[in-house]
Amino acid sequence: MNSEGQDEFNNEPPMLSRSDSRRGKKKTIFRYPLLNLLIVFFLLIPIVIVIVFVTVQNLGSSDEVKTETESTVNVSNNTDAKEEKAKAKKAAEEKAAAEKAAADKKAADEKAAAEKKEADAAKAEAAKKEQEAADQKAAEEKAAADKAAEEEKAKADAAQKKANEEAEKKAAASSHTVQAGETLYGIARSAYGSAGAAAGVEKIKQANGLGSNDVPVGTVLKIPQ
Secondary structure (H helix, E strand, C coil): CCHHHHHHHHHCCCCCCHHHHHHHHHHHHCCCHHHHHHHHHHHHHHHHHHHHHHHHHHHHHHHHHHHHHHHHHHHHHHHHHHHHHHHHHHHHHHHHHHHHHHHHHHHHHHHHHHHHHHHHHHHHHHHHHHHHHHHHHHHHHHHHHHHHHHHHHHHHHHHHHHHHHHHHHHHHHHEEECCCCCCHHHHHHHHHCCCCHHHHHHHHHHHHCCCCCCCCCCCEEECCC
């Protein structure tokens, strides 16, 4: 064997063991980085798709639950708001009705008080006028009674005066004081007239118990009627 043959022999690759051969094969898989990246990328795509799908589903479910929850909350809030609004409206209406009723009652009370005041004033005025009329009537009746009493007194006084005068006349006529120069015939003629003088003389004599026609001066004779 020559030197060239020896060199060729020396340049041949050495024999590899089985384990070295396996390592060599494994290393050959990662010998091309771009290819490796593509392989990894295509392997990751389904995984990423699955992860994205699951995430989207979870997000959708969360959104639906959230939406339903918000809707329920909104409905509940709207219901509560409507109830509160209805209660507030009812309370306001009741308050307005109560205030209106109170105002109406106050106005009615004031009107009744004014009417009562007017009625009392009218009643007092009527009572005053009635009292004044009664007082005036009483005064008129008293004045009429006083006038009637005065008239009756005047009449009574006049009657009494007349009676006194007549009594005086009668007394004067029923008696006569004999004056000087008078005769019984002359006295009878003055008392009974000329026609009854003769009969009158007899009446005078009989009334005074005279037995003759001669009568002393100063004698008071009874002159019968």
